[in-house]
Amino acid sequence: MNKILILFGHPAFKRSTINAALREAVETLDGVTFHDLYASYPDFLIDVRHEQQLCESHDIIIFQHPFYWYSTPAIVKEWFDLVLEHAWAYGSTGNALKGKITFQALTAGGGKETYGADGLNRFTIRELTTPFRATANLCGMDWLPPFAVLGIHQGLPEKDRVRHAEDYRRTLIALRDNRVDLDRARAGELLNQDLNGIINEV
C-alpha cells in the first residue's frame, strides 16, 4: 500500500465549495495525509525540516490547489522555494524524492474549451503546467498529468461536484493500491479524463 501526502494550498478555503468537496472525499482515507499549508503556516514561515520529513515518509505527493495565474497560490511556490533544497531534492546527492509519484490536483475557473490554441487561455493545461513537470523531472520524480476540475466560474452543479469528488477519491484509492496503469495515465491530457481506461478494477 502506498502512502499519499496531499499538500493543500488555498488562501480562501472557506469560500471554495469544490475544494471542500474534494478535501472531504479523501481526507479520512486510509494511507492519506492531508496537509493544509495555509492553516499550518499562516505567516509563511514554513518548517523546512518537517516538510522534508513528511515527503520522505510518503510515496505519492499531490499538490492540491486552485490554478492561480496559470500557477499555484503563493504558499505553494514558497514551499517549492524553501523545501526543495539542493542536495536533498536535486543535485548529484539530492535524491530524497526520486521515484515518488507526483501530480497536481487543480481547480480552475475557465472551462475545458478555454484551454487550447483557439481558446481564451491560448494554451492547454498540459502546456501551462510544464514548469511543474520540469520541477518533477529535476527531482527525479514520476510525473503524472494533473487531475483537473475545470469551469468553476460557470458555477458547478451539485451533481458535478459530487462526481468530481468521487473521481478524486477513486483515483487516490487506486494509486494507493497500485491499480493504476501509470503509462496510460502519463499519456493522457488530464489524469481524470478517462478513469475507467487507466484504473484496473479488482
Next chain:
Amino acid sequence: MEAFLLKLMIFLGAATIAVPLARKFKLGSVLGYLIAGIVIGPFGLSLIDNIEAIMHFTEFGVVMMLFLVGLELKPSLLWQMRTPILGMGGSQVMLTFTAIGLVCAFFLPWQQSVAIGMILALSSTAIVLSTLREKGLMNTSPGQSIFSVLLCQDLAVIPMLALLPLLATAAMHSDTHHGSAMFDITTLPAYLRLIVVLLSIGFIYVLGKYGSRPIFRAIAAARVREVFVAAALALVIGISLLMTAVGLSPALGTFIAGVVLADSEYRHELESDIEPFKGLLLGIFFISIGASLNFTLIGDQFWMIGGLVSGLIVTKAIVLLVIAKIFKMPVTERLLFSVALAQGGEFAFVLFQFARSNGVLPQSVTETLISVVAISMFLAPLLFLLHDRLIAPRLQKAAVERKPDMIETEERSVILAGFGRLGTDLGRMLISAGIKPVILDHNESNVDVLRRFGFEVYYGDVTRLDLLESAGAAEAELLIITLGDHEKSMELVKMAQKHYPRLKIAVNAVDRRAAFEFMDLGVTTIRRETFGTALTLGQDALQLLGFDPYEAYKIRRLFRNKDKETMPELYRIHRQDEDKYISMYQQHNANLADLMTQDREIDMAELDKAWTAANPET
C-alpha cells in the same frame, strides 16, 4: 424576633434541601421551591402558618424580577427582535387569551373569563429558560423563538397589571397596594392625579438616564461593595414606593427603570447585586405558593382539576403549533416550540393573587386555577423529557439528509476581561472582524470614556463569579483576559476553569514568569504583553541599521518561532531550578542566562534556505 427567625429558618432550610434535590432530578429550581412549600405547608409537616402575609411580602420579588427583566432588555435588542417578539409572542398571547377566554365564558362571567384568559396565556419563564440553558438550546433557532415569546409575555404582564383592576366585579379588599403612608393621591382632582403620574414616570426616566450615572460612579469610586448594593436596593424600593404612592404598579415602575438602565455600564453590577435578593424573595414566594396548594380541594375535584390541566396544556400546545406553522418554522422544531411553552407560568400566581385582592376573581376560582397552573408547571420538565426521548429522535432521523450549513451565522460570544491599553486595541480588532465582545473593566474612568466611543463596556470586579455569570460566561465561547494585575488574572483563570470548563481561555501574561504560572494551570493560549512590541521594534532597529526590510522581517519571524519552541524547555528548567534560588532576583538572572544560551543556539542559516541564483554545484 425568635418566632420570625424560626420561620425564616424553616423556609430557608426547606429550600436548601428541596432545590438541590429538584435540580438533581432535572426538575428546575421553581419546582424545588414548590415542593419545599408543599412539604412544610399545612398538607405536609404543617410547619408554617400565616402564609398570606408572607406571600404578600415576598411578592416584592416579582417587582425585582421585572427590574431585572428590564435590565436585560436593551432598547436596541428589543428593536432587533421586534418581529419574533411582536409576531410570534403577540399572536401567542392573543390567540391563547382568546381561546381560553372563550372556553371560560361558557361557565363564568365575561370579566372573569377575560382575566383568566390573560393570566393563563403566560408560560413559565423561570422553568423554560433554565431548561433551555441546561440543554444548551438558547442560541438555536427554536430557542430564540421560545425566548421571544417569553419576552413578549413578560412585557404583557405590565398591561395586564394595569387592566386587571378594571375588571373588578366585587368590592375591593382594603388592604391592597392602594393608599400610601405618605399621602393619599386619591384626594386630588383627576387632572392633578394624571399630572402627578406623568411627572413620576418622567422622574424615573430622567433619574435612570441622567441622574444614575454620576451617582453610581461616585459610589463605585468609593470601592465599598455594600454601598453599591445598598444603592441598588434603595433604587428599586424607592421606585416601588413612588409608584405605589401615585397608584401605579410598582412592577411597571421598576421595569421602566430597568429598561432605562439597560444601556448603562453599571448594568451587570446592578444585575448581580439585585439578583440574590430577587432569587431569595421569589424563592420564598414560590414556597408559599406550594404551601398554599389546597390538597383537600385537589382531592375533592380530582377529575375536574385533571381535566383543566390537560385542557390547558393541550389548548396552549395547539395554539403554539399553529403559530409555528404560520411563522414557517421547520417541522423538526415545531414540537419543541409548542411543548416548551405549554405550561402555566409563575406570573400566574402573582396575577391570580392580584386579581383576587382586587375583587376580579373569587377565591374559589383562583384556588382551583393556582393548583392547575402549579400542576402544569410540575409537568413541564416531564414534557421536555418526553420530547427528548420519544419525539426528537424520530424527527432527527427524518432530518439527517440535510447537511449542516457551511456558514456560521451564530453569534460568537466573547468576554473580554480588562479594557486597558492592551484590551482596547484587542477589542478594536475583534470589532473590526465583526465580533462584539462583552467587555468588563474595573476602572470607572476607563469605562466612562470608552462607552462614549460606543464600546459595550461594563463596570465591575471581573473576579466576581456573579458578574462573570451575568456577562454570559455559561454560553460564551471564549474568555480573553487582558488584566494588568497578574494575581487577578490567575484568580479569574482558576474560577473560569472551575465553573465553566467548556470556556476557552486566552490570557495576556505580564512577563515570562507569569506565563509559567499560567502554564501551571494548563492554559495553552498565552501571550506575553511586551513581546510583540519588542520584536516589531527589533525589526525596525535592524532596518534602521541598513538590513534589507524583508530580511529584517524574516529574522523577526524566525526569532518568534524559536522563542515559541524553546518555551517548554525553559519552563522545565524554570520549574527544576526554582528550589535552588534564594531570591527572586537570582532566579530572574538565572532565567535570563538560560534564555540567552538558548538564543545563541538559534540557527540563522535557515534564513538563506531558498533558491540562490546560481546552482551551487556549477
